[in-house]
Amino acid sequence: MDGAAFGALPAARAAAPPPLFLSQPMSAAVELNDQSAIAPAVLIAAIAERRCRASFAALFNHFAPKLKSYLIKQGCRPEQAEELAQEALLAVWRKADYFDPGKAGASTWIFTIARNLRIDALRRERRPDDLIDDPLFQPQESPSAESALATAQGELRLREALKTLPADQAQVVRMSFFSDKPHSEISLQLGVPLGTVKSRLRLAMARLRAALEDRP
Amino acid sequence: MSIHHHPSESVLTAYASGALADGPSLACAIHLDACAQCRAAVAAMEAVGGVLLDELSDAPLDAQALDLMLARIERPPPSPVRRRAAPDPRAFTNGLPRALKERRIGPRRFVLPGMWVAQVRSNAPDRWRTYLLHAGQGQRLLEHDHRGPEMTVILSGAFRDALGVYRAGDFVEANAGGSHRPAVEGDEACLCLISAEGGVKVEGLARLLQPYLQV
Numbered sequence: 001m002d003g004a005a006f007g008a009l010p011a012a013r014a015a016a017p018p019p020l021f022l023s024q025p026m027s028a029a030v031e032l033n034d035q036s037a038i039a040p041a042v043l044i045a046a047i048a049e050r051r052c053r054a055s056f057a058a059l060f061n062h063f064a065p066k067l068k069s070y071l072i073k074q075g076c077r078p079e080q081a082e083e084l085a086q087e088a089l090l091a092v093w094r095k096a097d098y099f100d101p102g103k104a105g106a107s108t109w110i111f112t113i114a115r116n117l118r119i120d121a122l123r124r125e126r127r128p129d130d131l132i133d134d135p136l137f138q139p140q141e142s143p144s145a146e147s148a149l150a151t152a153q154g155e156l157r158l159r160e161a162l163k164t165l166p167a168d169q170a171q172v173v174r175m176s177f178f179s180d181k182p183h184s185e186i187s188l189q190l191g192v193p194l195g196t197v198k199s200r201l202r203l204a205m206a207r208l209r210a211a212l213e214d215r216p
Numbered sequence: 217m218s219i220h221h222h223p224s225e226s227v228l229t230a231y232a233s234g235a236l237a238d239g240p241s242l243a244c245a246i247h248l249d250a251c252a253q254c255r256a257a258v259a260a261m262e263a264v265g266g267v268l269l270d271e272l273s274d275a276p277l278d279a280q281a282l283d284l285m286l287a288r289i290e291r292p293p294p295s296p297v298r299r300r301a302a303p304d305p306r307a308f309t310n311g312l313p314r315a316l317k318e319r320r321i322g323p324r325r326f327v328l329p330g331m332w333v334a335q336v337r338s339n340a341p342d343r344w345r346t347y348l349l350h351a352g353q354g355q356r357l358l359e360h361d362h363r364g365p366e367m368t369v370i371l372s373g374a375f376r377d378a379l380g381v382y383r384a385g386d387f388v389e390a391n392a393g394g395s396h397r398p399a400v401e402g403d404e405a406c407l408c409l410i411s412a413e414g415g416v417k418v419e420g421l422a423r424l425l426q427p428y429l430q431v
Contacts, residue, residue, distance in 0.1 A: 060285055064285070112265070
């Protein structure tokens with residue numbers, strides 16, 4: 001590896017080194033209640049660098065129940081949802097070094113892994129091991145600390161912007177991501193015209209994207 | 217490459233959230249390969265997906281879930297198996313975009329010299345029919361209508377219909393009830409990928425060709 005790769009540590013690693021207890025035996029870390037306070041990107045970095053099982057357990061405890069919840073909302077049966085959540089986290093374990101915090105936040109990366117696994121499960125075409133072909137897992141250039149920080153800050157702004165969206169727009173955004181229904185069905189379910197669904201989505205996305213990219 | 221026609225917000229969101237059907241997803245992926253603007257839009261939508269995932273309430277896991285997971289990561293990953301279907305020697309594969317490389321493409325079925333369609337096999341059993349359409353310089357397509365939405369991405373060359381000119385990378389959405397007869401524009405042949413829900417409705421005598429073309 002060349003010097004540049006060492007010099008360009010992602011901000012998450014450079015700015016906040018993983019707390020010491022992460023290198024202790026797993027049981028000690030797993031029992032700690034504040035594990036969720038550790039940024040997921042830091043946990044993924046610890047997995048990539050040291051195959052840190054305690055970090056993985058913390059990541060699993062945070063994301064597996066949410067992924068299961070997401071997959072159930074998408075129409076998976078609970079046991080299938082749990083299996084896919086496990087598959088997604090297995091991919092995180094195996095491919096942690098492909099995670100590029102300068103390109104996407106940890107929850108975004110994990111969301112896209114689970115989304116693709118669900119699509120594959122539906123289509124029964126590719127097997128999970130073929131994930132290696134997935135563009136999500138193509139080798140990354142070393143991100144700069146600034147770009148990782150910028151990504152993390154963008155997601156924070158996005159989180160805030162979601163809270164301040166008008167309720168009808170936020171509802172359409174959530175339904176678009178979680179109900180696995182085409183917009184025509186969302187329009188029927190909400191009892192508003194299709195054009196209204198589309199324009200709410202467009203307005204919402206414009207605001208969210210402006211927040212993500214820090215534009216007015 | 218300058219691209220003037222993009223998927224709608226609604227199509228991009230469905231793509232980012234994983235709700236788009238297989239054929240339209242393929243058309244969208246081909247457009248994204250060529251369009252940085254839409255790639256940025258999809259990346260923003262995926263970030264929304266990540267934040268929404270993080271906000272979800274937890275679904276209870278099996279009591280042994282963590283132990284099972286920790287045992288699973290100790291097992292060596294299976295060596296990746298390449299399952300590549302033997303290429304159909306009749307299939308057209310020259311210069312296809314990346315997203316199409318992994319797809320099985322059926323034999324070309326000629327309508328006229330220079331004009332052919334080839335089915336792109338779907339990864340999902342649904343109502344969408346997806347195919348490549350090639351037309352030579354100056355050729356006009358058959359007059360046809362759509363039974364449902366249709367999404368087209370131009371791979372090379374250009375075509376024109378009553379609404380405009382579409383060039384390589386452009387993405388066109390059409391809806392049921394829009395009978396049209398596009399024509400190849402400029403001095404080269406045009407190749408595009410079309411995905412139509414419910415297939416197309418060819419008008420006139422040419423509809424006799426439809427079972428043969430499988431569109």
